[in-house]
Amino acid sequence: MSAPDVSCVITPGPGGAAALRTSVDSVLDQSLRAVEALVVLPRDTDASVRAAAGTYAGRAPDRVRVLDTDAPGDVPAVARNAGLSAARGTYVLVLGDGERLRRHACRTLWEAGERTGAELVAGCWSRLTEDGAKEQEPPWQHALFPRSRVVTKLTDAPELVVRDALVTGFCLRRAALERFGARYDEDLGPGDSVFGARAAVSVGRIALVRRRIVSGRAAADPGHDLAGRVEAHRRIRELLEARGAGALREERERAFPLDRLVPLVHAFPALPAAERDRLAATAARVLPGCVPEPALLTLPPVERVGVRLLERGDADGVLGAAYALRRRGSVAAPLVVRDDGRVQWRDGEPDPALDVTELGHQHRAFGELRLMNRLTRYEAEGGGVLLEGRLVLPGHTGPGPAATAWLEFRVRDGARAVRLPVGELRRDATGISWRARADLTRLLRPVGVRDTLWDARMIVEDGPVHAVSDLFAPHDLVGPAHRSPARPRLGLLAGDTWQPYVTLKDHLAFRLEARHRPARTVRRAVHYATHFRPARKARLLLRALGRRRDRLRSRAFKISVYHSWFLRLPVRAGSAVFESHMGTCYGDSPRAVHQEVRRRGLPLRCVWSYDRSRDGFPAGERLVRRWSWRYLWELARAEYWIDNQGFPQHLRKPSGTTYLQTWHGSAYKRMGFDETRVRMANAPRRELLQRAVHRFDHFLVRSEHDVRTLAHAYRLPERTLLRTGYPRNDVLFTARARDESEGRLPRGPLAERLGLDDHRQVVLYAPTFRGGPGRRGRRRLPLDVARFAERFGDRYTLLVRAHYLEAANLPVCPPGTVVDVSDHHDTGELLVLADALITDYSSVMFDYALLDRPLVLFAPDLDTYAAERGSYFDLREKAPGPVAETEDELFEVFERLKAADTGFQAERAAFAREFGGYDRGDAAHAVVDAVFARHLSRTSRTTDPGEDRR
């Protein structure tokens, strides 16, 4: 046979013969035929492995070569190097233990190499998850393979050397391999990543193909060969330094703790105690000097603490950090608040790596904090058990001296719970040590069916304050030796033993097991009864019925019933359906219109639609859930539809119905058919939108700007436009009048409810919606709220209002500095409350300008946003206040808000005139006059206060 295209070097490993077969089979199954498998057997190879290799060599002698070497078996590097020397292929590829080449891998690599002339061709690889059930690509691989490409500079693909990308899934041109003579480091253990990094810095061209090349790599075992890994890391650092790639070295130093050390910390609770101690000792020996201080300080706080404690060899401390990592937001150490206000993980020398001020625990009191309660001892004797543990207390808060504690056992997913008092409580400076004895057999009396799992937790009561904590235990604390007898109410046939175990979330729980023959027999019988064929059939049938039921509840079905049946119903005169922001709130202009209707006593039957929750909606009104049958029924029969965003697009409007679209704000970004996304959509989708928009009979506008933008973008005919301004803004005029006559204080009941005090000014932060349609979820706010609070906490209270489609995830801040008002239904009230506004592109800026109060635009991504979404005008040119593009600029503005603001009064007035010309404070009245004229009785026409204004 002529020289093969690709030689695959395979060395046997801990996986033995089975792993070897997997790898060799995957090579023989390659779609590229000219591939050889080069199996290198070390000196002391297992006989079964040798036999397996021999079988392949016999079966496909031209494609499988077996190389017997006298390499030692425990260092695969020696065998691999022997393989590299013996390889004959144009390209050489090394497969690890049990790794499989995908079927077209060699063809892909070979083609890419030939087409691009690259000396190293690398592709994606995946490894098994911890439970071995699935494959998973390392998360940084997306950044390395955005597209297939060729790189000549490592800085274009830093992940190649920053992360351990080149450990598998790549091939090297043999000519290049011989040129620079790279070999695996024979003094390093199996986790050797130096070879790939050395190859990457030595070759000229690297082709990256976005194809999975290798799968089935063994799951990452963070505790395996720590010393070897650290040494490999050190060598790669030196290699990069020697090549003058200082920036890459620094990047690697930042990535290494996250890739290797944090997973090790994370794995700690699952390791046995001896192994934890051994690892900590190894870490203390090899880690110092490995993670430079600046790199360590770039890590998030808990990760940083974990790495630092690992470095110090503090096995118990690492266990605590692991708990804080696995249960975000819990306190796992006796935090110490120092004199300068900084918070340290625990007492001792000040150490910036142990500074966890930014977690914000210091702002929370006992009862609000989730504390680590570590179980330290578990003993079982007959039916009784002895539990000992320690509840961590941070220095700044704790229960009073009269606190009592209970152990509670609760059925998982059930309501039943039993509790017993904790006998001994000893409080000291850093926590509470406790001890409890329980007669498990008599205390826990399960029925025996559906309540076989019980969770344990502890409750500390101090007057009205309760602190609940699960019992955290390392996984080896309890085992088969700690069983207790059980007495289910159904009798011993339902189960006979309590087995304590540690859950995946690391807390103590109990499982009812069947250990003795009678119970085991019953279990088997029950299992058979619930799993044999008729039972399976029954389950399938039930599932099918469920699917059918779901179909009857689906929107598609409801829409068809709505169109074919509901629309035939006669319209009920005087009935109106209100909806604001697709049912998420009771607010905005529909609310203002509704209140005006009520105030003037119009005989209308009003119905409000709500989505998800009724909270915040007026109790006395008729409420219907969005998309319920009742909702569709009301819509089909309503004489008026009033909404600010759009009733479901697919629903046709009944012929006798009037649709008042109040709309939810003037436009800065392009909307409707001016929006790129809509323009590029296919014709049916655009028609759907157009039909939905053509349902509007009245559309409120605030200025000619709205006519030019919104009305044009949605192709609304002139006759639908009502030039009244927004009813929601009427309150702003009232507030402004009050400002001018009596000043802003006192602030009123809402301020009291939010806990705002008078000596701090109120700043409302209301950024715009960033996501596309349908994507809900928590997103980072553009503004670092905690930094704002830290700097201005004594002067300003920040109200944060995320967009109604998003929810903000706010960091913990000192009390009274940051308040989340995203749930508040009426933005108008918040605007009135705020002494200043920060926003970016949200339409609240148009409304707030009417109040003539300071307004700051914080738009860090102004240019990209305007380029991506498109805008109707240049924000910088027309801005009603200072435009800050960085956080520092924003803070600068707030340092001297008054001075910054005085320069903008003229601009603000012009802005309010241009974008809110029709807003005069009587919009609700005018809208009711225009839309509900038919229902206005003579009395309500004469008694209104708006009359004399005209």
Next chain:
Amino acid sequence: MSTGRDVFVVANSTDELGGVTGWTHRTAHLFQERGHRVHTIGVHAAELTMALPDPPDYPVTALYPAHPPTPWEPQGVRDRFRIPSRRREAARVKAKRKAVERLSGIFREARPGGVVIVTQVWAMEWVGEADTAGLKVIGMSHESYDYSRASHRYRWIKSHYADLDRWLVLTEEDADDWAGDGMDNVGFMPNALAGLPPVPSPRTAKSVASIGRLTDQKGIDMLLDAWALVAPRRPDWTLDVYGAGEDEAALRAQCTGLGLDGSVRWRGRTDDVPGALARSSVFVQSSRGEGFPLALMEAMASGVPCAAFDCAPGVREIVRDGQDGLLAPAGDIGALADRLLRLTGNPRMRDAMGDRARTGVQRFSEAEIVRRWEELFALLER
């Protein structure tokens, strides 16, 4: 290595009006020229036939005389027991089996090293069932990944094409996307440029040309909106819209509504594309979706610089933005108008880009593409 192979090109139809049929015969002809023995097979012969440039010098086979019936899917319980439906279905299955056997027979006559190229997804239903032992089977797609993803073809492709020897798409970017969905056998092969006009356009006429069917996909409505921004500033320029289609009336109405009747000329369908390009200086494409647009390549071959929406990887592949044409973010009318203004306002840029485009687009010349096909055949044999 062009010592003749047996190459079977399988399409939905042998002579249906459309781009793929044109591609099929053009490619078949090229392979024939290179000494391969080509056999073109269509699932059926079409009623609306396409005028082929010259009678093919290779065998053409249609498996069915007309479009075969679609598989029967019982609608409700009653239909399940309807005997005529069942008999029709049985007849369809029988006819299909016969067609597959005929196809297998054709394939079996091939000598070693033969290749089957399936140009369309539907035809794969027959090839997949036929006996292709000893042959390499290549599946092809003539649309972008996103376009397939949005259609029912996506699942079909994933289940039927994953086991082929090669799944060819138009660009490397599309290939990467398919690979991300687990199609490891994916490769890419651009369409070939049919021919290079001997003389490039003089680029003297003040005319912007658009060539394409007047359907929603081609986005002429957006072009008119963009032109409404351009026309007032380029009063001496005209927009020449070549092509016909279902949306013509609506588009003309839109044109009148925008007051563009003076500067837009509706030229109707043309068979003389190089001639039309010779009469214009700028080419514009405002499509909502594309594969590997031939019109764009033809314009560039005529030395006419292009302004286009960056709506698919194929467009990015053909036009290197800023070098031999200008791309605008898809759907951004202001940006497209801006590109048109830049091209119409600057004759030197037009000339430079046009010349570069004419040279650059030759990387998709027929000779080059055939060379890549030969490479692919060799790769599949290794």
